[in-house]
Amino acid sequence: MSGNGGEKRKADEMTAAADVVEVPLAELKDVAEKGVSKLGYNEEDTKVICDILMYSQLRGGNQGLIKIITHGADKAPDCVPAKVVHESKLSARLDGGKTHGMLVVSKAVNMAIAKAKEHGFGMVGTSNTSTSTGSIGYYARAIADAGLIAFCFAQSPEFVAPFGAYEALLGTNPIAVGIPREEGKEPIVLDMATAAYPFFGLLEAKTAGKPIPGDVAYDAEGNATTDPAEALKGAIRVFDRSYKGGNLSLIVELLAGPLVRAATTDKKSAKNWGNLVLAVDPELMGDKAEFAAGTETVLARIKGAKKLPGVKEIMLPGEGGSARAAAVSASGVVSVEKNLYEGMKTAAGL
Structure with a gap:
C-alpha cells in the first residue's frame, strides 16, 4: 500500500514554519529505529523497515x-516467516504469513x-x-x-472509490x-498511486490538524470534503478524477489481487493484501548498452524540451525526490511536522 507523493507535497506547502521542527538526520534515524524496534522487530528487520521509511521521508513522500x-x-503477534508456495524458474509466489509487508x-x-x-x-507475487x-x-x-527494469504493483484495502461511485x-x-541508466546515473523511478490522495496522507493531515484539498475525497454520503477525518469514513477519488x-486502478487491483491470491472482498478484515514484483533484464532485447544509449537520447530530449512560461526545469520521474533526498543528506537536517516527531519520540520511549 502506497501513495501519491505529489498531492502530499502540495498539502505540505500549506504547513507553516511554526508547525515543523528541524531534526538532525542521525537523530531522526535513531529515533525511528528505536520506535520500530519497540514494536518487536529484531535488528535486521528494523533496519530494513527504517531504510524503506526513510527513503520516502527524505523524498518528501x-x-x-x-x-x-x-x-x-x-x-x-501471529506472524510467521514468509514461505514460497509456488515456484518456477521464472516466478514465485510467497505466503507472507502475516509478516510485515515491507519485509x-x-x-x-x-x-x-x-x-x-x-x-x-x-x-514474484506476495x-x-x-x-x-x-x-x-x-x-x-x-x-533498477x-x-x-522493474515493475511493482501493490493492492490495499477498500479506500478508493471507482470512477463514478463514492463507495470505497x-x-x-x-x-x-524502474528504468536503469548508464553507469553512474540515477535510474528513472516512477512511483505513483492511482488514488488522488494517499491513505497515510489522510492520517498525516489528521495528525497535524490540517485540511486536505477539496477535490480528492468524499465523505460517507458522497459529498466532497476537506476534513481528513470525514474522508477516512468515506472514500478517496482516483488520481485524475476520470x-x-x-x-488503471482496477488493473493494479487484478494484478496484485487475484493473480497473487490476495483477498478480493472485505480486504481490511481479511488481512490478506497482495503485491506483484517483476524484474526484467534489458538484454532480453539485445545489447544492454544500446538500450542505455537510447534511453539517454530520449531523456535528453525531454529535459531539453521547449518550456512553457514559468517552467524552470522539466523533471524526470523521481528526479525531484532524489534531489530533495540528496539535499537533506548533505545538510544533515530534516524538517519534520512537530506532532509527528513528538509521537515518534513517545513511540521510541524518549
Whole structure:
C-alpha cells in the first residue's frame, strides 16, 4: 500500500514554519529505529523497515515515518516467516504469513532479481500480509540499481472509490517502474498511486490538524470534503478524477489481487493484501548498452524540451525526490511536522 507523493507535497506547502521542527538526520534515524524496534522487530528487520521509511521521508513522500505512530509498522503477534508456495524458474509466489509487508516484499524483490539475473526475467507475487509495503518506488529503485527494469504493483484495502461511485472498493493501488541508466546515473523511478490522495496522507493531515484539498475525497454520503477525518469514513477519488484513473486502478487491483491470491472482498478484515514484483533484464532485447544509449537520447530530449512560461526545469520521474533526498543528506537536517516527531519520540520511549 502506497501513495501519491505529489498531492502530499502540495498539502505540505500549506504547513507553516511554526508547525515543523528541524531534526538532525542521525537523530531522526535513531529515533525511528528505536520506535520500530519497540514494536518487536529484531535488528535486521528494523533496519530494513527504517531504510524503506526513510527513503520516502527524505523524498518528501507520505510513506515515511508517519507509519510508526499510525500502526503502519506494527508487528502482527501471529506472524510467521514468509514461505514460497509456488515456484518456477521464472516466478514465485510467497505466503507472507502475516509478516510485515515491507519485509515480505523485500524478500520478493531479492528473489525477482536473482531469477532475472539467471534467466532474464523474474516475477514474484506476495499475499497474506496486512501492513503497509511503504513506498514501492524503493523496490523499483533496488531492481533498477541491479541493472534491471522493474515493475511493482501493490493492492490495499477498500479506500478508493471507482470512477463514478463514492463507495470505497479499490485500494490506493500504486504502481512503480524502474528504468536503469548508464553507469553512474540515477535510474528513472516512477512511483505513483492511482488514488488522488494517499491513505497515510489522510492520517498525516489528521495528525497535524490540517485540511486536505477539496477535490480528492468524499465523505460517507458522497459529498466532497476537506476534513481528513470525514474522508477516512468515506472514500478517496482516483488520481485524475476520470475513467482513465479508475481503469488503471482496477488493473493494479487484478494484478496484485487475484493473480497473487490476495483477498478480493472485505480486504481490511481479511488481512490478506497482495503485491506483484517483476524484474526484467534489458538484454532480453539485445545489447544492454544500446538500450542505455537510447534511453539517454530520449531523456535528453525531454529535459531539453521547449518550456512553457514559468517552467524552470522539466523533471524526470523521481528526479525531484532524489534531489530533495540528496539535499537533506548533505545538510544533515530534516524538517519534520512537530506532532509527528513528538509521537515518534513517545513511540521510541524518549
